[in-house]
Amino acid sequence: MTATITPPKPPEAAEPSLARRLLTTPTVGPLAALLLACVFFSFNSDQFLTGGNFSLIIQQVMVVGTLAIGQTLIILTAGIDLSNGAIMAFGGILMAKLAAEGTVPPLVAIALGLLVCAGFGAANGLLVTLVPLPPFIVTLGMLNVAFALTHIYSQDQTVTNLPAPLTALGETFSIGDTRVTYGSLLTILLFLLFAYLLGQTAWGKHVYALGNSPEVARLTGIRTGRLTVGVYTTAGFVYGIAALLLVSRTGVGDPQAGQTDNLDSITAVVLGGTSLFGGRGLVIGTLIGALIVGVFRNGLQLMGVASIYQTLITGILVILAVTVDQLSRRRIR
Amino acid sequence: MSRSTRAAGALSACAIVATIALAGCGGGGDNAGQADAIKVGLITKTETNPFFVKMKIGAEAAAKADGAELMTAAGKFDGDNASQITAIENMVAAGVKGILITPSDSKAIVPAVQKARSAGVLVIALDSPTEPQEATDALFATDNFKAGELIGQYAKATMAGKPAKIATLDLAPGIAVGQLRHDGFLKGFGIQEGDPSVVCSQDTGGDQSKGQTAMENCLQKAPDINLVYTINEPAALGAYTALKAKGREKDVLIVSVDGGCVGTKAVQSGQIAATSQQYPLKMAEQGVKAVVDYGKSGTKVSGYTDTGVTLITDKPAGGVEAEDTEFGLQNCWG
Numbered sequence: 140m141t142a143t144i145t146p147p148k149p150p151e152a153a154e155p156s157l158a159r160r161l162l163t164t165p166t167v168g169p170l171a172a173l174l175l176a177c178v179f180f181s182f183n184s185d186q187f188l189t190g191g192n193f194s195l196i197i198q199q200v201m202v203v204g205t206l207a208i209g210q211t212l213i214i215l216t217a218g219i220d221l222s223n224g225a226i227m228a229f230g231g232i233l234m235a236k237l238a239a240e241g242t243v244p245p246l247v248a249i250a251l252g253l254l255v256c257a258g259f260g261a262a263n264g265l266l267v268t269l270v271p272l273p274p275f276i277v278t279l280g281m282l283n284v285a286f287a288l289t290h291i292y293s294q295d296q297t298v299t300n301l302p303a304p305l306t307a308l309g310e311t312f313s314i315g316d317t318r319v320t321y322g323s324l325l326t327i328l329l330f331l332l333f334a335y336l337l338g339q340t341a342w343g344k345h346v347y348a349l350g351n352s353p354e355v356a357r358l359t360g361i362r363t364g365r366l367t368v369g370v371y372t373t374a375g376f377v378y379g380i381a382a383l384l385l386v387s388r389t390g391v392g393d394p395q396a397g398q399t400d401n402l403d404s405i406t407a408v409v410l411g412g413t414s415l416f417g418g419r420g421l422v423i424g425t426l427i428g429a430l431i432v433g434v435f436r437n438g439l440q441l442m443g444v445a446s447i448y449q450t451l452i453t454g455i456l457v458i459l460a461v462t463v464d465q466l467s468r469r470r471i472r
Numbered sequence: 473m474s475r476s477t478r479a480a481g482a483l484s485a486c487a488i489v490a491t492i493a494l495a496g497c498g499g500g501g502d503n504a505g506q507a508d509a510i511k512v513g514l515i516t517k518t519e520t521n522p523f524f525v526k527m528k529i530g531a532e533a534a535a536k537a538d539g540a541e542l543m544t545a546a547g548k549f550d551g552d553n554a555s556q557i558t559a560i561e562n563m564v565a566a567g568v569k570g571i572l573i574t575p576s577d578s579k580a581i582v583p584a585v586q587k588a589r590s591a592g593v594l595v596i597a598l599d600s601p602t603e604p605q606e607a608t609d610a611l612f613a614t615d616n617f618k619a620g621e622l623i624g625q626y627a628k629a630t631m632a633g634k635p636a637k638i639a640t641l642d643l644a645p646g647i648a649v650g651q652l653r654h655d656g657f658l659k660g661f662g663i664q665e666g667d668p669s670v671v672c673s674q675d676t677g678g679d680q681s682k683g684q685t686a687m688e689n690c691l692q693k694a695p696d697i698n699l700v701y702t703i704n705e706p707a708a709l710g711a712y713t714a715l716k717a718k719g720r721e722k723d724v725l726i727v728s729v730d731g732g733c734v735g736t737k738a739v740q741s742g743q744i745a746a747t748s749q750q751y752p753l754k755m756a757e758q759g760v761k762a763v764v765d766y767g768k769s770g771t772k773v774s775g776y777t778d779t780g781v782t783l784i785t786d787k788p789a790g791g792v793e794a795e796d797t798e799f800g801l802q803n804c805w806g
Contacts, residue, residue: 184566192565199558295646297579388557390583395551395576440562443511446545446555447519 165412166424168463172410172456173431180438187441190317197319200407200433201326202227202388203400204426205381207407208333209260209374211425214408215337215350216370217417218274222263223378224400225285228393230256230382232289235298235392238305245304253379259285260375264368282401289394298392308387322384329380333422346370350417407432409457414464431456509541510767512760513563513571515556519546522732522806523752524574527598530753531572534760540767542760543568550677553577557584563593570594570763572612572756578603578648594766596773598755600649610762610773612755614781616652616729617659619748620701622783622792623727624660626746627699629790630725634698636661639672639690641683641702641711650678650703653729657701671697676707683710691718702728705735705747712743731784733804739784740797746785752805754779 181188206223213220234252238245259281266277308322337343345366348356357363385396411428413420436449514531516524528544535542543566545559553576561584563571571593575581578601585595585607597608605611627636640657643650658665671694674686683706690697691714700715702708708728715721721743728735731749738744762773783792784800 186565186567195561195565199561202554295644297577297646299579299582385554389553389580391580393553393577393580395553395580397554398552399548436558437562437565440543440545440559441566443541443543443566445519446559450548 164421165414165419165464165467166421166427167412169410169412169424169427169431169460173427173434176431176434176438180434180441184438184441187438190315192437192441194317194319194323196430196433196437197323197326198388199437200429201320201322202381202385203403203407203432204429205326205329205384206378206400207404207411207425207429208329208422209377209381210404210408211411211413211420211422212333212337212346212370212374212377213274214405214413214415215346215417215420216367217350217353218267218367218371219405219415220263220278220371220374221275221401222259222278222281222285223374223381223404224397225282225289226256226259226375226378227382227385227400228395228397229259229285229289229292230379231386231396232293232298232392232394234305234382235301235386236293238302239298239300239392245302249304249383252382253376256379256382257372257376260378261368261372263375264371267371268364268367286398293392293394295394297394299390301386301390301392305383306387306390308384309390320388322387325380326384327426329377330422330426337422342366342369347418350419352418403432406453406457409464410460412460412464414468415461416468419464419468428460509539510764511541511543511563511566511568512763513559513566513568513573514542514544514756514759515559515563515571515573516544516546517550517552517574517576518548521550522734523599523730526805527574527752527756530756531760534757538760538764540760540764547576551576553580556581560584560588564588564591568593568763569767570596570759572596572598572759572763573608574599575602582607594763594772596759596762598759599752600647601776603648605776611776612758612762612779613776614750614755615778616649617656619729619750619781620653620656620658621660622656622748622781623701623729623746624657624662625792626660626783626785626789626794627657627701627725627727628661629792630745630787631699632790636669636699637694637697638670638699638701639674639687639694639697639711640670641674641676641686641690641700641707643703644675644677653703654701657727676703676710678704678707680706680710683707684714685710687711687714688717691715691720698724700724700726702726704728704730705732705738705744708735708744708747709738712738731782731800731804732806733801734806736784736797736800736804739800740786742786745787746783746794747800749782749784749800749803751779751781751803 210220230252234248237243237248263277263281266272267274309320311318311320345361349363349366353363407429408425410431411424413424435452439449531542547555556576582602589595595608597611599613601611602608642654672690676683676686700711705728708726715724726744728744728747731747735747739747766772783794785794786797788794
C-alpha cells in the first residue's frame with residue numbers, strides 16, 4: 140500500500156496527481172475557507188491583520204482546539220465524545236481547588252487533574268469496548284456525571300487566587316512585537332505531535348484502519364478493543380491538558396466552564412474536513428477548523444457585527460463541510 | 473498515510489510561517505484603527521433574555537444619540553465566562569474606549585477585566601457587580617437587596633399578621649443577584665435566614681419550567697404554603713401554574729422581582745401580587761454616556777450608581793410606596 144501512495148517524482152506526472160490530491164485531501168477546502176475569511180476580514184477591518192490579533196485568535200481557540208484533538212482521535216475511530224467539555228471542567232476545577240487550598244503542591248494538583256481526565260477517558264473507552272455501548276450514549280452519560288461532579292466538588296464556587304504554576308501557560312513571550320502565550324505554543328506543538336502520531340506511526344495507521352472498518356482491522360490482527368480504550372484514554376489525557384490551558388487562560392477555576400465545548404470541538408473537527416463516519420481526516424484540519432471559528436468570531440467582532448451572526452455562520456459552515464465530505468465520499472466510491 | 477502526513481506537515485509549516493510573518497509586521501498596525509467615532513462595547517450574559525435585549529436597545533439608542541459606535545457580544549448561556557473573556561479581548565483589539573458588561577461569573581471575569589483596564593479601557597459593570605466590585609471602574613445596577621426588601625415589606629403588610637408559610641424560589645448558588653434579592657426579601661419581611669416560616673427553598677435558575685417543578689415539589693413538601701418569593705417573573709409564573717393545578721392560586725401570595733412586560737401584565741391580571749421593577753434601559757443609556765464622556769474628556773466614572781427600583785402593584789398595602797401597573801407597563805422591559 141505504501142508503494143502506490145509514494146508521490147511520483149517526474150514533473151509531467153505531477154499535474155493530474157495534484158488535482159486528484161486537491162479533491163481527495165479533506166483539508167484543502169477548510170484551508171481555503173480559512174484563508175478567504177482572513178482576506179475578507181483584512182479588507183474590512185484595520186485591526187484584523189496584526190500579529191497581536193492573530194496571537195489573540197490562537198489564544199481564544201486553544202482550549203476548544205485542544206479538546207478537538209481528543210475529539211478527532213475518537214471521531215477517526217467512528218466514535219463521538221459528548222463528555223469532553225465536562226471532563227475538562229472537572230479536571231480544571233480539581234486542579235484549581237487542590238492547588239488553591241494547598242491540599243497538595245501545585246504541580247501534583249496538575250498531575251492529578253491530568254490523571255483524572257485520562258481516567259474519565261479510560262472509563263468511556265472501557266464502556267464502549269467491554270459492554271459494549273454506543274459512544275454517543277456512553278459519553279452522554281459521562282457528560283452528566285462529570286458535570287454533576289464538577290458542581291458537587293466545587294459547591295458552585297469559582298476558585299480564585301491560584302498559585303503561579305497553574306497560570307504559567309497564560310504567561311507570554313515575544314516574537315517580534317507580538318506577545319504569544321506559552322499555552323498557544325503548547326497547543327500548536329500538541330497538534331504537530333498528533334499529526335506525527337497519526338501519520339507516521341503504526342498506532343496512527345491502526346486508528347484509521349479501525350475507523351474505516353473495525354471488522355477488517357480485527358482480521359488484520361489489530362487488537363481493536365485495546366486500541367479503542369487507548370484512544371479514549373489518550374483523548375482524556377488531552378482533555379486534561381485543555382483543562383490546564385483553560386485554568387491558565389481564565390486565571391480561575393470555573394465550575395460553569397465548558398458547557399458548549401463538546402459541540403464546539405465537534406464543530407472544529409467537522410469544519411476541518413474530518414468525516415464523522417470515521418477513518419478519514421487529519422488532525423491539522425481540526426486546527427484549521429478551530430481557527431475558522433476563531434477568525435469569524437474575532438473578525439465579525441472587529442467589524443462590529445453582533446456575536447449571534449457568528450453562530451449563524453458557523454452553523455452554515457458546518458452543514459457545508461459535512462455536505463462536501465458526503466459528496467467526496469460518493470465520488471471515491 | 474505518508475502522503476497525508478506530508479500534506480499535514482506542509483500545512484502546519486505554512487500556518488506557523490504565516491503566524492510568524494504576521495507577528496513580525498504586527499507592531500505597526502496597532503494604532504491604525506483609531507477611528508473617529510468613539511467605540512463602545514456591550515457584553516451581556518446571553519443574546520436572548522429580554523432583559524438584555526432591552527439593554528441592547530437602550531445602548532443602541534444612546535450610542536446613536538451620542539454619535540458613538542456600539543459593538544455587542546454575549547455568552548452562549550448564563551454562566552458562560554469563556555465567551556465573555558473572548559468578547560472583551562476582541563473589543564479591546566477593536567479599539568473600544570469602554571466596555572459595559574453584565575458579568576456571567578462575578579469572580580472569573582476579573583482577570584480579563586483587569587487586562588482590559590490596564591490597556592486603558594473603561595470597564596463598567598451593568599446589572600450585577602464583579603467580585604470584588606472595585607475590579608470594574610464603576611457599577612450601574614439595580615439595588616437588588618432593596619428590590620428584595622420592597623417585596624418583603626409588601627408581603628409583610630399584605631399578610632397583616634397572618635402566620636406565613638414561605639417558599640423561596642431562588643436563582644442558583646453562588647450568584648450575587650439571587651443572594652441579594654433573597655436576603656433583601658427576608659429582611660423586608662423581618663425574618664432571619666433559617667427562620668422556621670420558610671418551609672421550602674429551591675433553585676430555579678430563573679426559568680419558568682424549573683420554577684413550576686420547584687413549586688410542585690414545594691407543595692408536595694408543605695401543602696400549606698401561603699407566600700411565595702420568586703427570583704424573577706418567569707419563576708413566578710411557573711409557580712402560579714403549579715399552584716393553579718392544585719387549585720391554590722387564589723389564596724397564595726406571589727411576589728417577585730424584575731418588572732418585565734410579561735411579568736407586569738401578570739401583576740395586572742393578579743397572578744403575581746407585586747414585583748420590584750428594574751430598569752435595564754437606563755443602565756445601558758447611562759453606561760454608553762459614561763464611555764462617551766471618557767472618550768471626549770478623559771474623565772472616568774467610578775463607584776456605584778443605583779439605576780432605581782419601583783414596587784409595582786395594583787393592591788398597595790401598609791404604606792409601602794408603590795406604583796400601579798399602568799406606570800409599570802409604561803416603563804417595563806422586554
